[in-house]
Amino acid sequence: xxxxxxxxxxxxxxxxxxxxxxxxxxxxxxxxxxxxxxxxxxxxxxxxxxxxxxxxxxxxxxxxxxxxxxxxxxxxxxxxxxxxxxxxxxxxxxxxxxxxxxxxx
Amino acid sequence: xxxxxxxxxxxxxxxxxxxxxxxxxxxxxxxxxxxxxxxxxxxxxxxxxxxxxxxxxxxxxxxxxxxxxxxxxxxxxxxxxxxxxxxxxxxxxxxxxxxxxxxxxxxxxxxxxxxxxxxxxxxxxxxxxxxxxxxxxxxxxxxxxxxxxxxxxxxxxxxxxxxxxxxxxxxxxxxxxxxxxxxxxxxxxxxxxxxxxxxxxxxxxxxxxxxxxxxxxxxxxxxxxxxxxxxxxxxxxxxxxxxxxxxxxxxxxxxxxxxxxxxxxxxxxxxxxxxxxxxxxxxxxxxxxxxxxxxxxxxxxxxxxxxxxxxxxxxxxxxxxxxxxxxxxxxxxxxxxxxxxxxxxxxxxxxxxxxxxxxxxxxxxxxxxxxxxxxxxxxxxxxxxxxxxxxxxxxxxxxxxxxxxxxxxxxxxxxxxxxxxxxxxxxxxxxxxxxxxxxxxxxxxxxxxxxxxxxxxxxxxxxxxxxxxxxxxxxxxxxxxxxxxxxxxxxxxxxxxxxxxxxxxxxxxxxxxx
Numbered sequence: 001x002x003x004x005x006x007x008x009x010x011x012x013x014x015x016x017x018x019x020x021x022x023x024x025x026x027x028x029x030x031x032x033x034x035x036x037x038x039x040x041x042x043x044x045x046x047x048x049x050x051x052x053x054x055x056x057x058x059x060x061x062x063x064x065x066x067x068x069x070x071x072x073x074x075x076x077x078x079x080x081x082x083x084x085x086x087x088x089x090x091x092x093x094x095x096x097x098x099x100x101x102x103x104x105x
Numbered sequence: 106x107x108x109x110x111x112x113x114x115x116x117x118x119x120x121x122x123x124x125x126x127x128x129x130x131x132x133x134x135x136x137x138x139x140x141x142x143x144x145x146x147x148x149x150x151x152x153x154x155x156x157x158x159x160x161x162x163x164x165x166x167x168x169x170x171x172x173x174x175x176x177x178x179x180x181x182x183x184x185x186x187x188x189x190x191x192x193x194x195x196x197x198x199x200x201x202x203x204x205x206x207x208x209x210x211x212x213x214x215x216x217x218x219x220x221x222x223x224x225x226x227x228x229x230x231x232x233x234x235x236x237x238x239x240x241x242x243x244x245x246x247x248x249x250x251x252x253x254x255x256x257x258x259x260x261x262x263x264x265x266x267x268x269x270x271x272x273x274x275x276x277x278x279x280x281x282x283x284x285x286x287x288x289x290x291x292x293x294x295x296x297x298x299x300x301x302x303x304x305x306x307x308x309x310x311x312x313x314x315x316x317x318x319x320x321x322x323x324x325x326x327x328x329x330x331x332x333x334x335x336x337x338x339x340x341x342x343x344x345x346x347x348x349x350x351x352x353x354x355x356x357x358x359x360x361x362x363x364x365x366x367x368x369x370x371x372x373x374x375x376x377x378x379x380x381x382x383x384x385x386x387x388x389x390x391x392x393x394x395x396x397x398x399x400x401x402x403x404x405x406x407x408x409x410x411x412x413x414x415x416x417x418x419x420x421x422x423x424x425x426x427x428x429x430x431x432x433x434x435x436x437x438x439x440x441x442x443x444x445x446x447x448x449x450x451x452x453x454x455x456x457x458x459x460x461x462x463x464x465x466x467x468x469x470x471x472x473x474x475x476x477x478x479x480x481x482x483x484x485x486x487x488x489x490x491x492x493x494x495x496x497x498x499x500x501x502x503x504x505x506x507x508x509x510x511x512x513x514x515x516x517x518x519x520x521x522x523x524x525x526x527x528x529x530x531x532x533x534x535x536x537x538x539x540x541x542x543x544x545x546x547x548x549x550x551x552x553x554x555x556x557x558x559x560x561x562x563x564x565x566x567x568x569x570x571x572x573x574x575x576x577x578x579x580x581x582x583x584x585x586x587x588x589x590x591x592x593x594x595x596x597x598x599x600x601x602x603x604x605x606x607x608x609x610x611x612x613x614x615x616x617x618x619x
Contacts, residue, residue: 004387024441028474043309
C-alpha cells in the first residue's frame with residue numbers, strides 16, 4: 001500500500017475518513033446567524049452621505065445612509081425602530097462588501 | 106507568361122498576408138511567449154496538412170477611419186487539416202492583427218468554418234487570442250458573437266468542439282469556449298473573464314490581477330471552466346492531439362480502435378485498496394490496473410479532485426471512467442464534483458463512449474455552504490446524466506457505497522447494464538457508525554457503558570450489512586468478483602454491450618437540472 005501525505009480527517013455520518021481536505025473546504029466560511037443590529041454593506045461601494053448621527057432615534061423605514069455602488073445611489077433604511085449606537089464609517093469612505101457600517105440599539 | 110505573372114502576383118499577395126499584423130506585432134507576440142496564429146495551427150496539425158480558406162477576406166467597416174486600415178485576413182485564420190490522419194476544422198485568432206478583435210468579417214469566417222465542420226461531421230478546434238469585440242464595428246461585432254454561440258449550441262453533441270485559450274478571451278467572447286466540449290488553457294498565457302480587473306476596480310473597488318482573476322490556474326482549479334492545464338503551448342498541443350485519439354469524429358461514429366495491451370503488472374488492485382473503508386488510496390491506480398497499457402488520460406485533473414474522470418481503453422476501445430477518489434475529501438459527492446461528473450457522463454453518452462464507474466464514497470458532503478450552494482440541484486445532475494445515458498454503463502463497487510451516493514453512482518436502479526462488486530464492497534444505507542447510532546440509540550443510551558455498547562453495535566452492523574452480499578442477494582449486484590478479475594469482467598461486459606439498444610419515450614428534450 002502507498003503512503004500518502006497531507007492527510008486530515010473528514011467526518012461523514014459519524015465515520016472519520018483519513019483523506020486530503022480541499023482548500024475550498026478548509027477555507028469555507030462557517031455559517032453565522034446575521035446580527036439584526038449591525039448594518040453591513042451589501043455591496044462594495046462609496047459612502048456618499050450619512051443621514052443620521054450617533055445617539056439619534058430612528059423609526060423603521062428611515063433613511064440612514066447613501067451608499068454609491070454600481071452607479072446607483074442606494075438608500076440604506078432602518079429595518080426597525082431604534083437608536084443609532086455607533087457609526088463605523090465616514091462620508092467618502094470606500095467600503096468592501098460586508099463592511100460594518102452602523103450598529104443599532 | 107501571363108499565367109506565370111498571375112501566379113507570381115498570387116504568391117506576392119499571399120506573402121504579404123502571411124505576415125499578419127507585421128513584424129513588430131509578431132515580435133510583441135513572441136515576447137509574450139506566444140506563437141503566431143499560423144504557427145500554432147502548423148504546430149498542432151499533421152505536417153503540411155493545413156489548407157487555409159478565406160485568406161483574402163477584408164473588412165468593409167467605414168466608421169472611425171476604419172476604411173483606411175487594412176487588416177490581413179481580418180485577424181483570424183480558418184481552414185482544415187488532420188491530426189494523426191483524422192480531419193479537423195480549425196480557426197485561430199491572430200492577435201497581431203488589431204489585437205485579434207472580432208469584427209463582422211472575422212466572425213463570418215469563424216461561422217463559415219463552423220458550418221463546414223458541422224456539415225462534414227468533423228471536430229472543430231478554435232484557438233482564441235483576442236482583445237474582444239472590434240468596438241469600431243459596433244453592433245456588427247455583437248451579431249458576430251451571437252452567430253458563433255448559436256453554432257456552438259447547434260453543433261453540440263454532433264461534432265466534438267475543442268476550445269484552446271492562448272491569450273485573452275474576455276467579455277462575451279468567453280461564452281463560445283464555455284459552450285464547447287473541452288477547454289484547454291496554458292499557464293501565464295490564457296486569460297478569461299467576463300469583466301476585467303479595470304472594471305472591477307472602478308465599480309467595486311476590488312483590486313486583482315488578470316492572472317488571479319481569470320488565469321489558467323484559476324479556471325483549472327477554482328471555476329472548472331477549463332478541462333486541461335498546460336505549462337506551455339507545446340504541452341497544450343500534445344494534450345489536444347492525445348484527446349483527439351480518444352474521441353470519434355462525430356456522434357454517429359465510434360472512436361478509433363487501437364491495439365489492446367495488458368495493464369502494467371505493477372498496478373495490483375488487491376494491493377491498492379485498503380480493507381478499512383476510512384483509509385485513503387489513489388483510485389487512479391485502480392483505473393491503471395484495469396485499462397489497456399495502464400494508459401489513463403485524465404480530464405479536469407485539478408478541479409473537484411474528489412471525483413476522477415477521463416478516458417482509457419478496454420480491448421482497444423475508448424472508455425470513459427468516472428471514479429470516486431477516496432484520497433481527496435474521502436471521495437464525497439458535492440456541488441463541484443457532481444457538476445464535473447455529470448457533464449462528462451453526458452459527453453460520453455453523446456459520443457458513443459461506454460462508461461465505467463468505480464464506486465467508493467461515503468455519501469454527500471455535509472455543510473451549510475453546500476446546501477446553500479445548491480447541492481440538491483447539482484447532485485441531481487449526476488442522477489439525470491446516468492439515467493439518461495444509453496451507452497453501455499458498467500459499474501464496479503470497490504468498497505463503500507452508502508446511501509444516496511450508492512444510488513447516484515451508476516447503480517442498477519439507474520439502469521447500469523452490469524454491476525460488479527469486490528468482496529470489500531459495503532453497500533448500505535450509511536456507514537456502520539452512523540447507522541448503529543440511529544438504530545441502536547436506545548440500547549446505547551440506556552447502557553452503563555455507552556461507548557462499549559456503541560462499539561459492539563457498530564461491529565454487529567458491520568458483520569451483517571457491511572458487505573456486497575445483501576445487495577447481491579437482491580440482484581442489485583450481478584457478480585461479486587475478485588479485484589484481479591475486474592478487467593476480464595469489464596472486457597466481457599463491453600463486448601456483450603456492443604449492440605445495446607434502449608427504447609426511450611419520445612420527447613423534444615428533457616429538463617436536466619442545470
